Amino acid sequence: MTNLDGPYVTVHFRLEIEDDxxxxxxxxxxAxxxxxxxxxxxxxxTGQPPLNRENPAH
Structure with missing residues (x-):
């Protein structure tokens, strides 16, 4: 993980490359x-508001 400003971090997933x-x-x-x-x-x-946990559809 890479630490960003605030509570955010970047999670890095290594991908297996097959046939390019x-x-x-x-x-x-x-994250x-x-x-x-x-x-x-x-x-x-980026810029999208946080999820409304009481009404996940919004």
Whole structure:
């Protein structure tokens, strides 16, 4: 994981390349550091508001 400003970290996933696919060897996803050595993935688009946990459809 790479530490970003605030509670966010970047989680790096190494990808196995076979027959030149996929074209990248690493996938990076944004996550929220849970403070206990774990992270919760948060792959929303930049600027998208947080999820409403009481009404997940919004």
């Amino acid at each position: 696919w996929p074209p990248a060897s690493v996938e990076n996803l944004r 929220v550091d849970q403070g206990d050595g774990t992270a919760r993935l948060d792959n929303r688009r």
